[in-house]
Amino acid sequence: MDTENKNSLLSVKARLLLVDDEETILFFLEKLFQENSYLVETRSSAKEALELLSREEFDILITDIRMPAMDGIELLKKAKELQPQLEGMIISGHDDIDSAIAALKLGAVNYFRKPLNFDEILLGVSRCLEKRKLQKEIKQKDACFRAFIDNSSSLISIKDVKGRYLMINKRLEDLFHVTSGEVMNKTAFEAFSNMQAVALSAYDFDVLEYNTSHKFETTIDIDGKERFFVVNKFPIRLFNSDTVYAIGTLGTDITDIIDVRENLKSAEERYRTYVNSSIDGFFLTDLEGRFLEVNEAYCRMIGYSCEEFLQLSAYDIEAVQTPEEIKSRIKKIHEQGYERFETMHRHKTGRLIDVSVSCNFNPVFPDVFFVFVRDISEQKKIQRELQISREHLEKRVAERSNELERTYQQLLHATKLSSIGKLTSSIAHEFNNPLNGIQSVFEGIKLSDSLGENDLKMVNMALDECDRLKTLIQSLQDFNKPTPGVQEDIDIHKLIADVIALCEKDLLKSNVTVLKEFSDKIPLVKVVPDQVKQVLLNLLNNARDALQGKEGRVLIRTELRDEHIALHVHDTGSGITPGAMEHIFEPFYSTKPQVKGTGLGLSISYGIIKNHGGDINVASSPGNGTTFSVILPVNNYEMQVA
């Protein structure tokens, strides 16, 4: 059935209370409603009905008007007091039109005249319930609408076509510190400050005039702070009509979003500025070491363009570590958050760059490493140069120390020789006088006529010994003050030839061959010829003695050395032991058999050459022969004549 269906649509069965003092009517009506699935209670007096209404809730009260004690009008009035939402329906007689009108005035929704038409009653009840349901739904929807409106973070208002507020939501109230009551039926200019009103009224006219919605951004000064809004204004139309009934406004406060956006933008800008104004190189890599971002400084450092560089990874530029080492380093950075180290990066051209690297990993950015790279080539270069120069300096110092030590030793040696020279010279002088006396005595004895043959022989022997002593003393004196002579410009080669001519026979007799190797650049030198001859003779004699009668060669070589000439006498003899070398120029030092040498030859030679401003030195190793080198100055050297 139609009504049954409708009734069943209600989630809860409607409750009806029937009140009539006629039992028959109550009986039939109860039956009727029960058959139509209503819950029905019946009461035969108003008093009983009110008693039930005070306990239980009903949807509809259907009551007869005329009843003893209390009529239907009175009951309806009292019932409404108990249950305001209760719907009232009246059953009246033909003559009760006025009462029915009174009942309707009291809020009754319907009345039925006797004799009762049951279909009419059922329809009336059904419509009433439907209306109640619709009203309830509207109320629910309104409540939902209100709840959404008031809980929205947007500003929502509805204005009439004259711009007067019909509604504002809670958010708007809170933001502008107003209540709905204060702004209701007022225009924005009446309710808010002029500045705010201008913003709040923007596009109102357009919405009305063009019947379209408008979306725009605006700023409103609230509590001294400028706030940003995205606003949507739209026309509200009734029943699909084109006529605009009201202006709806939906404003979204985006101040915080804009703040965040601004902050983000400036943070990003700051980051860019830091990175690109840095002198140090900077790049981002992913966790595999592939480059994601790079700054200009690093591109300059490494020689790649930004685009080229971003095709590479850490493995391409690292020049010291093996891929395994890089991998474990990446792992380490990931674990401990940072790592600082020095290494070398390979420039595009292949050149290696010393760099100091600082890698950082921040869990806030779990996919990247931040890497700062400082070019420390200069620093390293300076360090290396410093190291080299320090080593060089140390070497120089060591060399100089050795040189000084050598010079000191030579000086010591020279001083020693010089004092020995002076000593021997004065000893020699002291020997001279007594020797002269003795010689003179023997000469006198020799003059005697009465001298026997043997005596004469002995005297002559004594005189020979005197001569030997005389020569020895002369040599001793020569050591310090050589035989006088005059300096001359001489050809040293001719001088050598003269000396060789003097002793060649003697040398040949001893199986010694003399070889000459003369430089053609030797200039004339100013020397005392006899003295230099004496030196050369001494050296040749020594060379011969070094060969100890065995067959051998003596090489005389000359060379020009800057401001000096050098005269080398090399023999293939037995050489000089290191121990002997130290004493070789000392007087009376001789390795020759005692009869052969005085131990003065080299001493005298040394004195002569020193006196010429030159030098004499020796290089030898036992078994490899010996080379004596006489160095004489080319430039006129004024001999010190003491």
Add this chain to the structure above:
Amino acid sequence: MKNPRILLVEDEALLRLSLEINLKRKGLSVETAEAGGMALTALKKQPYDLLISDYIMEGMTGIELMKQARSTYPQLKVIIMTGYADLAEKEKIMQAGADGFLYKPISLDNLLETISEM
């Protein structure tokens, strides 16, 4: 110079004595002095033709002696003997005006030859 009267000045006794004896044996007229002062005293007593003197002596050198002697006898010939074989010394002595120079030790032959050159 024939038969010159010689004054030999030498502080070394043995040399002085032996030279005196040897020269006398060669027939020369010789008197001796130990030092410069004594030589000057001798020169005051009588004139000499030839002064043979050691160079280094106590009191005064052979050169000083020569100069003082020549202030009285400008023509006096002088031979200086020295133990220092030194070119510079020889030059110094010759420049000072000595007529002869001998390095010690001097042999009798050398001495006679030098004397004969005077």
